[in-house]
Amino acid sequence: QQQVKQSPQSLIVQKGGISIINCAYENTAFDYFPWYQQFPGKGPALLIAIRPDVSEKKEGRFTISFNKSAKQFSLHIMDSQPGDSATYFCAASIGSSNTGKLIFGQGTTLQVKP
């Protein structure tokens, strides 16, 4: 079963626009929600992460919005640039369990057109 559902599967945005990727989760025990960025030919790398005690976290042009009651979180990329073109994965884990296990969403391929 897919515990983390991600949408859309693909996204095309003009340079300077806002990219928005959404994720929904089922397990209320999840308490750590990272986003990973993957460039072609590379492994995923941690981009930004949030814990459910805050509703928003911002790092530069990247913002995570978190809605605990709806069990949803999203990644916003402001002023999107061609260099942001990559595949993005949301994920969730039970951080307090200390097992290291992450559940990933299906991934979103973002293309930013110049």
Place this chain on the structure above:
Amino acid sequence: EAQVTQNPRYLITVTGKKLTVTCSQNMNHEYMSWYRQDPGLGLRQIYYSMNVEVTDKGDVPEGYKVSRKEKRNFPLILESPSPNQTSLYFCASTPLGTGEGEQYFGPGTRLTVT
């Protein structure tokens, strides 16, 4: 340089011919994991290990084996590969005890089974 390495990066093989994909990390991480990445399915965990001689099944373990005889190495073994194991494989490691779940991924191994 802290890194996770995988070999080979590309592999084409035939059905039934045993193969091993190696994974090594130089960060002294306890937790190591194998994922496969397929379009529309995201990253799915195959096997994981929480320390030397401690391994367990992930979400899609059928047809795979692993071993953890040394802390830094975590090879993935396909004893009788089949075409449905054609995929992109990633090894990852993370330190336990952080509660953050950040995983460090290798560069990937693209496997084709004909």
